[in-house]
Amino acid sequence: MxxxxxxxxxxxxxxxxxxxxxxxxxxxxxxxxxxxxxxxxxxxxxxxxxxxxxxxxxxxxxxxxxxxxxxxxxxxxxxGAEDRHGVYLGLGSTYRVLGRYAEAVATLEAGLAAHPGDGALTVFLAMARHNTGAHHEAMSALLTLLADTSGDPGVRAFRKAIAFYAEDLDRVETGD
The missing domain is CATH 1.25.40.10 (Tetratricopeptide repeat domain)
Structure with a gap:
């Protein structure tokens, strides 16, 4: 069968x-x-x-x-690929709206594994991670996406710094 x-x-x-x-x-x-x-x-x-x-x-x-x-x-x-993407995004974001945060994270992570680098999945996963208390991971993902995709001249001017801090957002310099 x-x-x-x-x-x-x-x-x-x-x-x-x-x-x-x-x-x-x-x-x-x-x-x-x-x-x-x-x-x-x-x-x-x-x-x-x-x-x-x-x-x-x-x-x-x-x-x-x-x-x-x-x-x-x-x-x-x-x-098809577009509908698969929509299913991951729709189900993940729906779980998040319903407060089913762990299921949202798992679904959106699976969606990103199937559609690497997808901006929409990245944003919704960041929101779900925020809801689970994983603020660092959420902020890092959003900063990386912003640095990689923004056309804003100010963001573009500081792209390298934004990407650097996306990796280590809590970094504090203690030099002179």
């Missing part, structure tokens, strides 16, 4: 695409209703689960989004 569900049939894919268009057009509630109906028929499809989770998130229904994100993550190998 395969652990990967069969692909959605064409009529279900059409309904899924239509629901995504509804969400993208700002009608997240209609999208959610359609996605829930489809999910009842195809409960293990990771792409459908991801879109259903996303529709819940857009509506501020984070707790209801979690089981759909978890289903999507369980089948993430069947998703």
């Amino acid at each position: 395969s652990s990967t569900p069969p692909p959605l049939p064409p009529h279900a894919l059409d309904r899924l695409r239509a629901a995504v268009r509804l969400r993208e057009a700002g009608d997240a509630e209609s999208a959610r209703s359609e996605l829930l109906a489809l999910s009842g028929t195809y409960p293990r499809d990771p792409g459908l689960a991801y879109q259903t989770a996303w529709a819940h998130d857009v509506l501020g229904r984070e707790a209801a989004a979690v089981p759909f994100y978890e289903t999507a993550l369980a089948g993430a190998d069947a998703l």
Whole structure:
């Protein structure tokens, strides 16, 4: 028995695409209703689960989004890279919003392992680490990202110093 569900049939894919268009057009509630109906028929499809989770998130229904994100993550190998990234980011940030900080850190770390150097995952992981009390790691990650990616002229002028202190933020010079 395969652990990967069969692909959605064409009529279900059409309904899924239509629901995504509804969400993208700002009608997240209609999208959610359609996605829930489809999910009842195809409960293990990771792409459908991801879109259903996303529709819940857009509506501020984070707790209801979690089981759909978890289903999507369980089948993430069947998703494209962009959707896999979205699942890690969505589930990790949703865990964080719900106060499930350790799960947020673990999910976002797994996301960064799968998508090394991703700025969005780095930022959300820093927030989750802050919530767990790992302030040094959070600040270091944000400073490194800032030094590496900022186009701000002031930041660019001090990029080397910012990157240096990102490595050792608590460093104190005791020279003359």
